[in-house]
Amino acid sequence: MPSPPLAEYAAPRDCDLLLTGGHILTPDLEKTGRTVTYQDGAVAVDAGRIVAVGSTTALRGAFRARRGVDCTGRAVLPGFTDAHTHLFQSLARGLGEGMAIWPWLREFMWPYAIAVTAQDARVAARLGAAEAARAGITTVVDHHYAPTDTETILAVADAVEETGLRGAVARGMLGDRTAVAEARGLPTALYRYSTAEELRITAECLAARPAGSRVQVWPAPLNLSYGDQDLVRGAVEQARRADVRWHTHCSEGAKDPASYLDAYGIRPVAWLEKEGLLDERATLAHAVWLDEEEIAAVGARGASVAHNPGSNAYLASGTMPLAALRAAGATVALGTDGPCAGGRQDMFEVMKQMLFTQRLATLDPASVRCEDALTAATLGGARYTGVAPGTGRVTPGAPADLAVVDVSSTARHTPLHRLDSHLVNTAQSSDVVMTIVAGEVVFEDSRCTRIDEEELYAHAREHAAALTRRADITGHTFQGAPTC
Structure with missing residues (x-):
């Protein structure tokens, strides 16, 4: 030192x-x-x-x-960086238990997300940001997709900043409905905007919360596997013009790359590489199901990945190829994936889960060490976000x-x-x-120190009760339908 x-x-x-x-x-x-x-x-x-x-x-x-x-x-x-979270999910903590990733999305998370109002989102973001601050997290990347109008996105960013944190609100975008989305049964109610409208709204948010802001806005196609390719192109171009990062869910579920391959004849990260879209601004959440060529491309292009070992274990999604990504040169950060995919935003827990999941996957206790986890949660996260150089x-x-x-x-x-x-x-x-x-x-x-937590908790309980009733998920027994 x-x-x-x-x-x-x-x-x-x-x-x-x-x-x-x-x-x-x-x-x-x-x-x-x-x-x-x-x-x-x-x-x-x-x-x-x-x-x-x-x-x-x-x-x-x-x-x-x-x-x-x-x-x-x-x-x-x-301070820790939570490189991938969903603060709006804090009002549904504890629901969706015992489900694989696709049923969890289809039966629980998407109905919940569709029912979230702007007022719900702001309260949930403040609650999630307060939980983060209490856990030593100083920077968050909040992948927010419920709802995503300009006013709500900026209100969520305000809520994070009011708590005192740094970070980015990665505006989740879907755009035009794709054949993959149709085949996999994404609810039509998720599709509020066309590709052109998504990019226009994101541009408005970028102008209001540009690079250099304590809490920035990033373009964030919701998921590479079922998102519109033109939307992804537009998002990457926006990030380059605005000098910020861009964010997306990437090959989280085992069938994500396969469904993309069936539709386009290429795997999603390989498509990014082919189109010249994979770059040092890319922050890819999960990156569990990558093949060798995709891993090499992520490293060669200086992209970053958010390892979410807790949520990947909670939803039985798989284990990220950490050693291969690190060997390829990728920056690795850690994420909690929000309060609904494991219960709490606790980076100590995530660091420990990084050790345990990787050691179980490799059957080698020396494959990853405690200093690797601490580095990913701190320096790795700082490099991943770039929001405060030197942190x-x-x-x-x-x-x-x-x-x-x-x-x-x-x-x-x-x-x-x-x-x-x-x-x-x-x-x-x-x-x-x-x-x-x-x-x-x-x-x-x-x-x-910046907020009245008792008042916040009271508001959160009120909003959570109304929201879960409105989404029809209060006391619901989830069936865990087969994955698709």
């Missing part, structure tokens, strides 16, 4: 925030391939950025802090997006031998005691 040039300060320098006495952890892939820990360390923050990292003794002498925080017994690490590390000059985690106060935290392993295998989101975004404390003392 770089040491700050403290000797140049003849007198203490002012800073906004000084975290002292903690275990400072940061990825260090370029030098060691591992995480680096600074014992009895300190982090100085000023004007939204980390200005120094070093020993507590050195930084206490070098800085005069407007606020000091004793982090003894706590870990200070980069994902605890190092001077980086934006001050940090999570402070209690690793000392309960039986399961005793003893502490190796911090990175402990964070991945033992810690939980409830251990987060502070979340900092751009130098601002947005969660502390068991509460979000």
